[in-house]
Amino acid sequence: MYDGRQGSSSPFEQSVYLLSEAGRAVDRLLAERLEHRGLTPVHHALLSALAQLGPHGRHDLTSRATAPAAEVDQALDDLLSARLVQSMVVHVGGRQEVLTITPTGESALDVLHTDASATQDDLLASLTKGQRVELNSLLRRVCAAAARGAGQRPRPRGTSGWTLTRGSRRTWTRVREGVGPAEGPDVGTPG
Structure with a gap:
């Protein structure tokens, strides 16, 4: 049973792992609900993007999405055929297909x-x-820090650690400040 007064010594119960586990659970549960409605997370992301950002070019939406382009194109075709999204062709700087969410699409998004x-x-x-x-409130602060690039900073100076070397023969190697992968007794498994 969870006891909020005691911390865990398990590294797998640190906040970063717990956030990751919670995120996977949410993704799975939302995907199940979407599947029940005949949609995928890509459909949802596209509808949300059009609702938040307004009309967008098909190419822009495809490049903005995190899914493979073929999957995004298929999802856009699905949304068009269901009349959740509409398409118009504009001739500004060349021919471009612009997509907008329809009132039916807004209802579906609701x-x-x-x-x-x-x-x-x-x-x-x-x-x-x-x-x-x-x-x-705490999650908003964490997301704001992530958006600013927290966690992508280089390793602080004065620390050493273990790293997997590059190349065809990869090894788990100890790295010291200002020095490349170590040679000799520290090479191998962390102890």
Whole structure:
């Protein structure tokens, strides 16, 4: 049973791992709800992008998405055929297809937001209203730090550690400040 007064010594219960586990659980639960509606996370992302950003060129949407281009193109075709998105051709600097969300698409997105809210309620059922507000505030701060590039800083000076070397013969090697991979007794497994 979880006891909030005691921290865990397990590295797999550190916040970064717990956030990752929670994210995977949320992705899975939302994907299940989307699948029930005949949609995928790509459909949802595209509808959300068009609702938030307004009309966009098909090429821009495809390059903006994190999914493979073929999957994005298929999802856009699905949304067009379901009339959740509409297309128009404009001739500004050449021929370009511009996509916009339709009123039906906005209604569908509202339903998906309701599904997300229900998923959130299920996941956070064990928290009080105050704890939910606090969690939301903390997660916003974490996301803001991530957006600023926190965690992508180079390793602080004065530290050494282990790294997997590059090349055809990769080894787990100890690296010291200002020195490349170590040779000799430190090469091997961390101890």
